[in-house]
Amino acid sequence: HFHGISPVELDCIFRNLDQLIQLHTQFKIALHQHREEAKDHVVRNIGDLILKF
Secondary structure, eight states: OBTTBOHHHHHHHTTTHHHHHHHHHHHHHHHHHHHHHSTTSOOOOOHHHHHHO
């Protein structure tokens, strides 16, 4: 048990955790690339990145 939550309950709540981690990782990589491409390494807009996901 994790803080009183059974493994079954955790699986139910976080059923797609692996997918969320993968999505987060891909977004983080894209965000870092976006920052590197920026003239002053400052990301001002992320809308184009979000639309890709």
